Amino acid sequence: MGERLLAYRFALDLNQSQTETALSHVGGRRFAYNQMLAVVTANLAQRHAERSYGIPPELLTPSVDRSAFGLQKLWNAYKQEWAPWWAENSKEAYADGCRRLAAALSNWHKARRGTRKGQSGFPRFASRRGRQSVTYTTGAIRVDDRRHVVLPRLGRLRAFEDTTKLLTLVETGQARISRATLAFHRGRWFVSFTVHKHVDDHAKLHRLSRPVGIDVGVKDLLVVAGPNGRELERISAPRHLAEAQRRLRALQRKADRQVGPWDPASNRHRDPSSGWRRTQARISRAHARIANLREDTLHQATTRITRAYGNIVIEDLNVRGMTTAGGSRKRGLNRALVDASFAKLARMLAYKARWAGGTLTRADRFFPSSKTCSGCGAVKIKLLLSERTFRCEHCGHGIDRDLNAAINLARYSAGTSAGVPGRDASGANRKTGLASAGGDETGTCPGRSATP
Template sequence: MTKRAYKYRFYPTFEQEQLLAQTFGCVRFVYNHILRWRTDEYYKNGNSVNYNAASKQLTELKKNPEYQWLNDVSSVPIQQSLRHQQTSFKNFWEGRAKYPTFKKRHAKQSATFASSAFKFKDGQIFIAKSKEPLSIRWSREPSSEPSSVTISKDRAGRYFVSMLCEFEAKAMPIRNKTVGIDLGLNDLFITSDGEKSGNPRYTKRYKQKLAYLQCQMSKKQEGSSNRAKAKLKVARLHAKIADCRMDATHKASRKLINENQVVCVESLNVKGMIKNPKLAKHIADANWGEFVRQLQYKAEWAERELVQIDRFFPSSKRCSGCGFVHESLPLSIREWECPECKTHHDRDINAALNIKTAGLAGLACGATGTGVAA
């Protein structure tokens, strides 16, 4: 049994919209206020603040007559924001993330309601301080009653509810098929079977429309309602691009997991590669990091194997037939002939074949799940 989040879009009433706006504001204010206090305590006084001290500071803050409006909303989302902040600091201390940053008013807003702040009854969600249920568009049934609910509003003005539920994964039937995949830009992935996925390039597809809307927004006066409307149009187009990209990633990862018992992929340093100014936009649009992440958890749920090989393995420069390795093979060369065995190679298919061979070798040597083969 594991935890799984089910995300749905919902349409709040006017009263719910006002309540959520107030809740988002209180959560953001408390998060930023405590973050500033913790930072000052550490850098000015040398005191390291834990969660309990931050919680006591919140209690003192709510007693202040100047901030009595914090008591107008449920206290649970506010308290949960401190738990999220503590998790952010833990990730920072352990080197997994950067130092926590302040929440912005015009960025994505969210509030988490624990079990004491919401009610799940007859397939409907009721949140604290609201008598009406959320008008949710159910795309599928959740696997169980939610243990917590997170309500969010994106920059395009859309509301979503994410429910954390108990989920029992079911193993898929065993298939006698393995595949190696090479990630690319002309094609999002190329398989060792010679299949090329293509690349929809959603950012490029909507490039002209996005430039037009951004140009229109730049002509509007700062702070005006017309600029706010233009900004919303830009945000909606960005949301559409992101949704299209995520949909394509989900479909591709699901197809690979459904059809193969073992999937071998190269572990790429996406954060490092995206620093290249000439390729950054294309790499971000390819969604490599999210693609591999989805392969990982979907393989785990289906009880199938995902093997990641070392990023320094010369998959493109190595001949999949005889093992000859080129000293240098520029990206501009898409096809080449091995000087040893005279085999003609498609660069990407050859890389996928080498990835499959290395991945299966690593798996045979004891690497399981997301093992790494050198």
């Protein structure tokens, strides 16, 4: 037996009093975060000033303990002075603020030392415009019945959805709840339970163990193919954002005609009208629907694929780099790339493949999957986005470019490209290296029909 970390999220139906209490907890978490960040910032500035005066290190002002335990201990020592109203909320709200600040400071410190991938700047003060959430790790955290959950200080809260599945797992001892996160997301309050579920590792089965390659794009969201060159599945991109653009444009124009929070005549802020607020609420609900539809499509596709195939190979796409250049001439492609949500798709495939007992391989970012001929292994120097059919200049092989890329990805894990000697797993000639395989490949281009 093993354990699997899962999250169960339920939409909540809060009344006015419960909503005010939830907002108070979120505000308390934000206050503790900002207060402790101010203390850490002042301490670092003081030590920096003392060093500039030539004070030896042993005589410097002692540094603040930046761990979660140290920050929480300091908060408890001065909370009566900083926040006399602290008793109105659960202590978990302030502890969560300290934990989040400790994690942000740790990421900043590791990034400075080079022990963490990516960039992480010094933490900024939290704003009310940020994500409104608070996490509870102790206290009354449970599913009460099939329609209610219990959280510290908020009490018994009604859920829109049926909680019977999680309730049954907990009551039968198959799972335990370790923490709960209350968040305001997409116009609604949600509670997410982090659950440790017991699973049987020996019950994992696969319907197809040989590797399959998955090419992602904005015209066809997924093209699945095997190393033998057979197309196994093709899912068209739903493009939920593009379908809702007409309605969004109408709402945005309506909001522009109303009295908004900014007065262009006086160049100052003002109180918006109630009509503007209602229009903004409709815009938020429209975007929430788009996001929900997108997530539903991705969940259904990734669940079906990970249950059917045990060895999956995908591209390691640089989505941020693909959407940063081009200006207005590339606006439509950038919007389609963001609507496809490649990063979330890869993340879902990763954890669902692990749950199913399969493997997920990410091909090298510079692997020319679309430019390599699946027939002979030759690599084209340049492949335009408008070329929906790949035609090899060496063997004359013609094939749909997305299917060609999926076949090459399926063969990636075997360390060969089309079985041609003299080529490595990247599909590039060992004499020339990967430099000759560069170009402008980004993905598929919207608005063009694929050649079968």
